[in-house]
Amino acid sequence: MRKKVNTAFYVPYGLWLLLFVIAPMLLIVYQSFFNINHQFTLANYATYFQSGTYLTMTFNSVWYAFVITVVTLLISYPAAYILHYMKHKQLWLLLIILPTWINLLLKAYAFIGIFGRDGGLNNFLGWFGIAPKQLLFTDAAFIFVAAYIEIPFMILPIFNGIEELDEGLVNASRDLGASPWQTFIHVTLPLTMSGVKSGVQAVFIPSLSLFMITRLIGGNRVITLGTAIEEHFLTTMNWGMGSTIGVVLIVTMFVIMFLTGERNKRRVKGGKHHA
Amino acid sequence: MGAAIVELKHVDKNYGDTTVLRDINITLEEGKFYTLLGPSGSGKTTILRAIAGFLNVTAGDIYIAGKRVNDIPANLRQVNTVFQDYALFPHMDVFENVAYGLRIRKVDKASVEKRVLDALKMVRLDNLIDRQISELSGGQQQRVAIARAIVLEPKVLLLDEPLSALDAKLRKDMQYELRELQQRLGITFLFVTHDQEEALALSDEIFVMNDGKVQQSGTPVDIYDEPINHFVADFIGESNIVSGRMVADYKVKFNGKVFDCADAGMRPNEPVEVVLRPEDLDITSAEKAKVTVSIDTQLFRGDFYEIVAYDDGHNEWLIHSTNPAPADGSLVGLYWDTEDMHVMRFGESEEDFDARLDSYEGE
Numbered sequence: 192m193r194k195k196v197n198t199a200f201y202v203p204y205g206l207w208l209l210l211f212v213i214a215p216m217l218l219i220v221y222q223s224f225f226n227i228n229h230q231f232t233l234a235n236y237a238t239y240f241q242s243g244t245y246l247t248m249t250f251n252s253v254w255y256a257f258v259i260t261v262v263t264l265l266i267s268y269p270a271a272y273i274l275h276y277m278k279h280k281q282l283w284l285l286l287i288i289l290p291t292w293i294n295l296l297l298k299a300y301a302f303i304g305i306f307g308r309d310g311g312l313n314n315f316l317g318w319f320g321i322a323p324k325q326l327l328f329t330d331a332a333f334i335f336v337a338a339y340i341e342i343p344f345m346i347l348p349i350f351n352g353i354e355e356l357d358e359g360l361v362n363a364s365r366d367l368g369a370s371p372w373q374t375f376i377h378v379t380l381p382l383t384m385s386g387v388k389s390g391v392q393a394v395f396i397p398s399l400s401l402f403m404i405t406r407l408i409g410g411n412r413v414i415t416l417g418t419a420i421e422e423h424f425l426t427t428m429n430w431g432m433g434s435t436i437g438v439v440l441i442v443t444m445f446v447i448m449f450l451t452g453e454r455n456k457r458r459v460k461g462g463k464h465h466a
Numbered sequence: 467m468g469a470a471i472v473e474l475k476h477v478d479k480n481y482g483d484t485t486v487l488r489d490i491n492i493t494l495e496e497g498k499f500y501t502l503l504g505p506s507g508s509g510k511t512t513i514l515r516a517i518a519g520f521l522n523v524t525a526g527d528i529y530i531a532g533k534r535v536n537d538i539p540a541n542l543r544q545v546n547t548v549f550q551d552y553a554l555f556p557h558m559d560v561f562e563n564v565a566y567g568l569r570i571r572k573v574d575k576a577s578v579e580k581r582v583l584d585a586l587k588m589v590r591l592d593n594l595i596d597r598q599i600s601e602l603s604g605g606q607q608q609r610v611a612i613a614r615a616i617v618l619e620p621k622v623l624l625l626d627e628p629l630s631a632l633d634a635k636l637r638k639d640m641q642y643e644l645r646e647l648q649q650r651l652g653i654t655f656l657f658v659t660h661d662q663e664e665a666l667a668l669s670d671e672i673f674v675m676n677d678g679k680v681q682q683s684g685t686p687v688d689i690y691d692e693p694i695n696h697f698v699a700d701f702i703g704e705s706n707i708v709s710g711r712m713v714a715d716y717k718v719k720f721n722g723k724v725f726d727c728a729d730a731g732m733r734p735n736e737p738v739e740v741v742l743r744p745e746d747l748d749i750t751s752a753e754k755a756k757v758t759v760s761i762d763t764q765l766f767r768g769d770f771y772e773i774v775a776y777d778d779g780h781n782e783w784l785i786h787s788t789n790p791a792p793a794d795g796s797l798v799g800l801y802w803d804t805e806d807m808h809v810m811r812f813g814e815s816e817e818d819f820d821a822r823l824d825s826y827e828g829e
């Protein structure tokens with residue numbers, strides 16, 4: 192009886208998974224083997240791996256996603272660390288999460304307002320006698336906005352990791368003679384690494400396929416795989432090629448998941464230390 | 467007297483309005499086993515953390531090896547701690563845990579290997595060197611924690627209730643091992659516990675703590691035989707405490723009768739409390755009785771009978787006897803030797819207590 196109830200609980204989730212995860216992925220893979228005239232072909236893949244354009248795009252996507260992730264991480268780790276020692280940390284955390292409740296498009300438009308030639312930032316610089324600068328449609332603006340949007344997704348898992356860290360271990364390290372910095376390097380950082388990995392996954396993977404921000408803030412000068420997919424589906428109507436890029440993206444994501452996933456850290460037994 | 471290695475002078479600790487430590491004065495000498503004994507919340511762990519450097523005291527000075535360390539961070543103090551929950555690093559194996567402090571000190575590789583092995587041999591764990599921490603039992607983790615601390619050859623080892631997580635049998639074994647280890651290493655141990663038996667068995671000297679104050683300090687025998695006040699008498703071992711009046715030197719009156727005692731130096735007619743240990747009471751016939759009581763209950767405890775009886779003044783008497791008492795409800799006599807009885811004054815300070823004892827014990 193109990194067993195039956197348990198399996199019943201899986202049904203909605205299973206259906207969801209089937210309809211909205213597995214079926215679309217299969218469809219994408221299927222689509223990727225057809226050309227624009229609905230004929231079966233491997234040409235899409237051939238084009239992808241032979242044309243410099245697509246490979247440059249791939250490289251660009253990975254590179255920008257990498258830069259965004261690094262910037263986000265560099266901001267998020269210290270932020271999460273400080274947050275942990277703050278008095279009203281739950282309130283501060285809420286303030287960090289709050290912007291995620293606002294629509295992405297709205298936030299992007301807000302930044303257009305801020306970065307524009309007559310925008311808030313240029314006005315501010317004007318008070319110091321600095322002439323209006325081209326801020327919008329630059330790489331820096333693109334990375335800044337992307338990092339801004341991703342930061343909550345990085346801070347949250349790192350914050351949780353630091354919260355779970357046993358304060359006693361930090362004390363033990365200090366007691367054994369380690370300075371605060373040595374303690375951080377040898378104890379705090381390794382023991383919060385799983386939080387960092389989750390954060391990297393949560394940021395790097397979505398960053399691979401950004402297209403709205405590349406368009407609105409990056410001014411389409413940064414062409415990533417996300418923008419290419421959008422172009423193929425909506426403009427050139429070459430669904431086959433769009434799907435092919437999609438397949439490449441999905442594979443890349445799996446690779447990233449594998450690289451950052453928890454691996455069995457258990458070392459091989461043996462007389463490593465025995466003289 | 468050995469050289470003082472740790473000194474606390476007039477140490478206070480407040481958290482806002484709550485006082486955790488008040489005027490703590492403690493001197494630890496080289497190579498001795500000390501115990502801070504008290505109930506939870508008495509401030510004993512706070513003292514340990516203050517010496518280790520995990521908290522700042524509100525007032526007073528702490529000296530280690532003659533140097534004031536109030537402003538020296540934990541990592542630069544020459545003391546090491548064995549933590550209550552061991553606090554072993556889960557991402558390192560046994561070897562790396564023990565080697566941690568040596569690696570921080572940039573000790574060369576060969577010495578690290580040798581010293582870690584020596585320390586692990588000392589706690590008899592040299593066969594588990596490559597184990598992960600999660601694969602160890604509580605007792606083994608305990609030993610790693612000790613090895614990790616002693617490998618650094620500290621002048622003082624602080625132990626924060628290290629045996630509290632172990633089962634009774636293992637705990638007894640570890641008590642012997644700790645005592646032996648301390649004697650072999652010849653370093654000062656400061657051991658925190660709420661277990662009075664543990665404290666009595668292990669220590670050269672005990673500090674009995676309550677309510678943020680050191681109530682009494684001394685050898686286990688002194689503290690057991692001559693507790694300074696009601697709290698110490700009650701906390702260390704079991705005791706019968708009766709209120710009475712000091713009629714004259716060596717004469718105390720309670721239950722309407724005057725008894726000979728071994729205490730003196732008090733005001734005439736001063737109200738006092740009288741302590742009688744349950745194992746010092748003998749059940750005897752009515753003619754020899756100092757007090758007559760009626761048996762209420764008795765429990766067989768294995769190595770003795772625990773007997774509860776009441777006198778006609780409704781005072782409860784606890785008696786430990788190797789032989790069973792007569793049936794419940796029967797009247798028996800209680801007898802004790804004069805020097806088994808200990809008289810305590812109300813609110814006497816430790817200095818006054820010691821001075822008074824010296825004044826007549828020398829006679």
